Amino acid sequence: MGIHSLLGVCYWLATLAVAKDISGGYHGDRSISLDEAEVPVDVSSCARALKDLSIHPEQATESIFSKVSFAVHRSGETEACGVAPPSVTALQHALASLESYDAVLNKYQVESFLTGFFADRLGTGKCGPEEGTSLFDYCDEGPARTVIQPDHQKLVHVPHGDSMSLPCRFYTREGRRISSLEFLKELADLAVQKASDCPDETCGFAAIELYAAPAGRMFMFAPSYVGEVFELKHVKDSIGEVITVETLSLEPRVFDIHNFFTVEEADQLLTKALGETSETYGFHRSTTGTSGASVFSKRTSENAWDTHGATAQKVKRRCFSLLGIDEYEESMSDGLQILRYNLTKAYTSHYDYLEDKANKELYDYDSSMKGGNRFATILLYFSDLPEDGGGETVFPRAWPVGLPVEERVQLPEAIKQLRASGEADLLTPGSWEEEMVAQCRTRLTVKPSKTRAVLFYSQYPNGTLDTFSYHGGCPVLKGTKFAANLWTWSAIRPEFPGAPTKREKTPEEIEEEAAATRQVHATFRNSGKDPRFDASTQVYYEDLTFFGNLGPNDPPVGVNTFKTHKWNIKVNGKTLKSFVITGANEKEVFVI
Ligand SMILES: *[C@@H]1O[C@H](CO)[C@@H](O)[C@H](O)[C@H]1NC(C)=O
Ligand SMILES: *[C@@H]1O[C@H](CO)[C@@H](O)[C@H](O)[C@H]1NC(C)=O
Numbered sequence: 001m002g003i004h005s006l007l008g009v010c011y012w013l014a015t016l017a018v019a020k021d022i023s024g025g026y027h028g029d030r031s032i033s034l035d036e037a038e039v040p041v042d043v044s045s046c047a048r049a050l051k052d053l054s055i056h057p058e059q060a061t062e063s064i065f066s067k068v069s070f071a072v073h074r075s076g077e078t079e080a081c082g083v084a085p086p087s088v089t090a091l092q093h094a095l096a097s098l099e100s101y102d103a104v105l106n107k108y109q110v111e112s113f114l115t116g117f118f119a120d121r122l123g124t125g126k127c128g129p130e131e132g133t134s135l136f137d138y139c140d141e142g143p144a145r146t147v148i149q150p151d152h153q154k155l156v157h158v159p160h161g162d163s164m165s166l167p168c169r170f171y172t173r174e175g176r177r178i179s180s181l182e183f184l185k186e187l188a189d190l191a192v193q194k195a196s197d198c199p200d201e202t203c204g205f206a207a208i209e210l211y212a213a214p215a216g217r218m219f220m221f222a223p224s225y226v227g228e229v230f231e232l233k234h235v236k237d238s239i240g241e242v243i244t245v246e247t248l249s250l251e252p253r254v255f256d257i258h259n260f261f262t263v264e265e266a267d268q269l270l271t272k273a274l275g276e277t278s279e280t281y282g283f284h285r286s287t288t289g290t291s292g293a294s295v296f297s298k299r300t301s302e303n304a305w306d307t308h309g310a311t312a313q314k315v316k317r318r319c320f321s322l323l324g325i326d327e328y329e330e331s332m333s334d335g336l337q338i339l340r341y342n343l344t345k346a347y348t349s350h351y352d353y354l355e356d357k358a359n360k361e362l363y364d365y366d367s368s369m370k371g372g373n374r375f376a377t378i379l380l381y382f383s384d385l386p387e388d389g390g391g392e393t394v395f396p397r398a399w400p401v402g403l404p405v406e407e408r409v410q411l412p413e414a415i416k417q418l419r420a421s422g423e424a425d426l427l428t429p430g431s432w433e434e435e436m437v438a439q440c441r442t443r444l445t446v447k448p449s450k451t452r453a454v455l456f457y458s459q460y461p462n463g464t465l466d467t468f469s470y471h472g473g474c475p476v477l478k479g480t481k482f483a484a485n486l487w488t489w490s491a492i493r494p495e496f497p498g499a500p501t502k503r504e505k506t507p508e509e510i511e512e513e514a515a516a517t518r519q520v521h522a523t524f525r526n527s528g529k530d531p532r533f534d535a536s537t538q539v540y541y542e543d544l545t546f547f548g549n550l551g552p553n554d555p556p557v558g559v560n561t562f563k564t565h566k567w568n569i570k571v572n573g574k575t576l577k578s579f580v581i582t583g584a585n586e587k588e589v590f591v592i
Contacts, residue, residue, distance in 0.1 A: 064185060064188045064189060064192065065184075065185075065188055067188070067192050067206055068188045068191050068192060068205075068207060068208055069083055069084060069085045069205060069206070069207045069208070070083065070084040070121075070207070070208050070210060071083045071207050071208070071209045071210065072084070072118050072122065072127055072135070072210050072212055073209065073210065073211045073212065073222065074127060074138060074211075074212060074461070075171075075211055075212060075214070075217065075218075075219060075220055075222075075461040076211075076220040076221075076222045076460065076461030077211075077222055077461075078222050078223070078224040080209070081126055081127035082118075082121075082126035082127045082135075083122075083207075084118065084121040084122065105180070105181060107178075107179035107180065107326075108151075108154050108155055108156045108167070109156050110178060110179060110180060110184075111155075111156070111167040111168065111169050111178070112156035112158045112167040113158075114167075114170050114178065114210075115135065115136070115139050115158045115165070115167040115168045115212075116159065116167075118135050118212070119134050119135035119136045119139070119158075119160070119165075122134065122135055127212070129141075135168070135212070136158070136160050136165045138168070138212070138214060139158075139165065139166060139167055139168035139212065139214050139215055140165040140166035140167075140214070140215060141214050141215070141216070141217075143370075144369060145368075145369050145370055146166060146214075146215055146216045146370055147216035147217065147367070147370050147371075147372060147463075147490065147491045148216065148370065148491070148498070148500065149216050149491065149492075150329055150331065150332075150492060150498065151327070152215075152216070155167060155215060166214075166215035166216075167215060168212040168213060168214055168215065169213045169215075169219070170210045170211065170212050170213075171210070171211045171213065171324055172187070172210070172211070173209055173211065173222070173230065174230045174231060174232050174233075174234065175211075175219050175221065175230075175232070175322070175323065175324030176234045176324070177219075177324065177326045178210065179326065184208075187208050188206070188208060191206040191207055192206045194206065195207075213461070216370075216491075217461065217462070217463060217490070218323070218324070218325075218375055218376075218461070218490050219323070219324030219325075220253075220324075220375075220376075220457055220461050221245060221247075221253070221255065223247035223250060223253065223255070225247065225250075226247050226248065226249060226250060226401050226402075227246065227247060228246070228247040229244050229245065229246050229247070230244065230245040230246075231243075231244050232244065232245060232322060234321075235318060235321045235322050236317065236318070236321045237314055237317060237321070238259070238318065239259060239260070239261065239262050239265075240259075241258075241259035242259065243257060243258065243259050243260055243322065244257075244258045244259065245258075245322070245455065246258065248401070248446070248454075249395070249398060249401055249444055251398060252395050252397075252398060252444075252456055252457070252466060252468035252469045252470075252471075253457045253466070253468075254395065254444075254446065254454060254455070254456045255454065255455045255456070256446075256452070256453070256454060257322065257378070257453040257454065257455055260318070260322075260380070260451075260453035261315060261318075261380060261451060262451065263450065263451055265311050265314070265315060266380070266382045266450060266451060268309075268310075268311040269306060269309070269311050269312060269315070269336065269338060269380075269484060270338065270382055270482055272306060272309050272311070272312075272543075273306060273338035274304075275575065276304055276578065277575070277576075277577060277578050278566065278578040278579070278580050280305065280564075281304060281305045281306070281566065281578070281580070282304050283302045283303065283304045283338075283340055284302060284303070285300075285302055286299050286301050286302055286303045286339075286347070287299075288350070298346075298347070298348035298432055299346075299347045299348065300344075300345045300346055300347070301339055301341045301342075301345045301346065301347050301473060302339070302340045302341075302342075302345075303337050303338060303339050303340070304337075304338040304340075305335040305336070305337060305338070306335055306336045306338060307335035307336070308542040308543070308566070309336075309542065309543050310543050310544055312335070312336040315336060315486070316328070316333060316336060316486060319333070319378045319486045319488065320333070320488065322378070322455070323376055323378075323455075323488055325488075329492075331492045331493060331496035331497075331498070331499075332488060332489045332491070332492060332493060333486055333488045333489060333493070334486070334487045334489075334493070336484050336485075336486055337484060337485050337486070337487075338482070338483075338484045339473075339482065339483045339484060339485065340480065340481075341391060341473060341475075341476045341480065341481040341482075341483075342476065342480055343426070343476055343477070343478075343479070343480070344426060344433060344475050344476065344477075345476055346433050346436055346473055346474060346475035347473035348432060348436065348472050349394065349436075349439075349470050349472035350470070350471070350472065351458060351465065351467075351469060351470055352374045352377050352458050352471075352487055353367075353373050353374055353375075353458040353459065353465050353469065354373055354374065361502070362494075362501050362502065362503070362509060363494040363499055363501055363502070364500040364501055364502045367459055367463040367464070367465075367490045367491070368462065368463040368464040368465075370500055371491065371500045371502075372489050372490050372491025372492060372493060372499065372500050373458070373459065373465075373489065373490060374458050374459075374487040374488065374489055374490075375457060375459040375463075375488060375489065376455060376457050376458070376459075376487075376488045377455070377456055377457075377458065377485055377486070377487055377488075378453060378454070378485065378486045378488070379446075379453065379454045379455075379456075379483060379485050380451075380452075380453050380483060380484040380485070380486075381448040381449055381450065381452040381453070381454075381481075381482075381483045382450060382482035382483055382484065383448055383449075383450060383479065383480065383481045383482045383483070384448075384449050384450045385448050385449075385476070385478060385479055385481055386478050388423055388477065388478065389476065389477050389478035389479055390437060390440065390474050390475050390476050390477035390478065391447075391448050391473070391474055391475075391476040391477075391481035392440050392445035392446060392447050392448065392474040393445060393446045393448075393454070393472070393473060393474070394436070394439055394440045394443055394444070394445045394471060394472050394473075395443060395444040395445070395456075395468065395469075395470065395471045396439050396443045396444075396470065396471075396472065397467070397468050397470050398468060399442075399443060399444060400442075400443070400444055400445075401444065408442070409441075409442045411435070411438060411439065411442075414438035414439065414441060414442045415434070415435065415438040417438075417441075418434070418437055418438045418441065423437075423477065424437045424475075424477065426477070427475060433475045436472060436474060436475055437474060437475055437477070440474035440475075445474070448481055456469055456471070457469060459490060463490060495513075497513075515563075515583060518562070518563070518583065518586070519560050519561070519562060519586075520560070520561055520563065520581050520583060520585070520586060520587070520588055521559070521560055521561075521586065521587045521588075522559050522560075522561050522567065522579075522581060522588045522589075522590065523556050523557070523558045523559075523587070523588070523589045523590070524539050524548075524550055524557045524558075524559075524567065524579075524590050524591075524592070525550075525556040525589065525590070525591045526550045526551065526552050526554065526556075526591075526592055527591050527592065528552035530592060532571060532576060533550070533551075533552070533569070533571060533576070533592050534551065534552070534571065535551035535552070535553070536551070536571055536572050537549070537550045537551050537554075537569060537570070537571050537592075538550060538569075538570050538571075539557045539559075539567060539568075539569060539570075540567065540568045540569075540570055540575075541561075541565070541566075541568075542566055542568065543575075547559055547567075550569065550592070561581050562581060562583070563581050563582065563583025564580060564581060564583070565580070565581045566578055566579070566580050566581075567580075567581070567590070569592055
């Protein structure tokens with residue numbers, strides 16, 4: 001057994017012993033840092049700890065973990081960077097020890113544990129970011145590159161030589177996080193079963209494929225060929241059928257998501273957006289940019305926002321689960337953006353990844369270091385458009401998959417063909433829209449259809465911008481296209497507390513942030529002048545939370561609320577009016 005492993009076992013058992021002492025029964029819901037636990041890290045006390053806890057080495061050979069190998073991948077990589085073969089090695093021994101000790105570890109402890117043992121087992125030269133480094137160096141990118149996620153304080157450091165290292169997170173190929181030893185055991189059982197079902201020796205021995213993501217970085221699917229499918233049985237709150245992710249393209253990485261949402265959900269989201277009366281949330285001309293968004297002549301579509309609607313919340317949570325994020329974080333996505341493209345409307349090609357070209361922003365958008373940016377986009381299509389109706393999502397830097405090189409049509413020729421067909425006659429010749437349609441007919445596209453859902457990534461697993469993610473919304477040539485998208489961030493996004501910044505905030509910025517989150521006392525009053533607001537009038541926070549009756553004879557309803565919160569006035573369950581808290585004053589009064 002290597003020295004790291006022995007220390008690792010000790011570290012773990014001692015931490016658990018301490019945890020038991022503290023809580024009188026360990027429930028796995030409390031993470032213990034090394035400082036807190038004062039773990040004995042010298043070999044002799046380690047041996048004592050092992051003895052005290054009656055670990056019998058022979059138990060290791062009986063463990064399921066001694067029958068499987070572990071193939072460790074770096075996040076997003078199709079080839080394993082290292083394999084720990086099945087034998088009674090340090091890793092298996094340690095897992096068996098924990099197993100026989102009946103240890104209940106929380107997910108952070110499991111991750112710390114696995115990081116230490118894989119790093120030790122695989123050694124130098126395997127899985128490290130460069131020659132002569134190890135998994136430790138991959139998992140812990142150092143303070144300059146480690147993104148501080150909302151749960152950063154819960155990470156359990158791994159003993160690494162004389163120092164401590166941040167742990168990786170480990171996932172299945174489908175993005176299910178290895179959050180308990182029981183789950184790892186389940187995977188081992190399955191792998192052993194699969195190997196024993198195998199008709200001949202060609203299938204090899206039982207193996208568990210694990211995908212490691214460095215501390216602070218996101219899981220991403222690692223497709224190796226177009227058409228490859230991932231079955232996501234674990235996705236929470238699915239629509240009943242198993243969600244599958246099918247690879248449409250490798251460069252950019254684009255996937256179809258089958259069985260992701262229902263016709264009913266599409267209709268609910270659309271009805272809500274169309275009925276939205278507030279200026280901020282209802283349909284309006286779309287804007288672009290990081291701060292102080294502005295109207296852009298090449299984005300002619302409109303959008304509405306749904307942040308807290310019941311269906312939007314359900315779909316947002318499903319998106320997180322699909323992306324391999326096991327705990328939903330409101331601060332790591334934008335609202336669901338509902339899109340409307342009327343006839344001829346379009347959005348020229350762009351990145352969803354935000355660029356801070358002038359380098360003047362307070363927030364740090366450099367996700368290749370410790371900043372945050374959008375990393376995944378999930379598109380939901382709500383309309384069936386005819387075959388020649390346009391409205392595709394185009395990735396102009398990629399060609400259709402499988403198209404022979406000699407059949408690629410270059411842009412000037414594509415424009416010529418388009419004009420000859422007369423199919424874009426409603427667009428001005430020479431306009432950016434016309435050029436776009438020509439691109440949309442010759443480059444990689446996704447065609448809209450009702451309940452189709454698509455995922456693509458704007459970042460590589462190491463956080464750098466994937467320039468192949470450049471894409472646009474093609475002009476609509478027939479009918480209207482409705483769609484929605486959810487942008488998920490690789491860190492807490494700007495304007496939420498904890499978002500990465502490039503520098504210290506100035507006192508003015510601190511004040512601004514405080515103002516943004518300052519409590520407002522809002523009062524809703526029924527003047528009795530509008531006969532629509534009868535005795536059945538009610539005040540709701542968003543859609544689901546009833547706050548009070550507001551008939552003509554009811555007293556005013558007072559609430560404590562925050563800037564941007566939305567309050568709905570409903571009559572017989574239908575929203576007739578919405579108010580958004582502006583935050584301009586500490587007290588706001590709304591009269592109907
Ligand atoms: C799109 O069409 C809808 C419905 O006809 C209309 O209300 C809206 O103003 C149109 N938007 C634009 C930008 O033309
Ligand atoms: C990040 O990953 C991309 C894609 O694999 C690669 O081209 C790039 O060099 C990497 N960047 C760094 C800083 O490692």
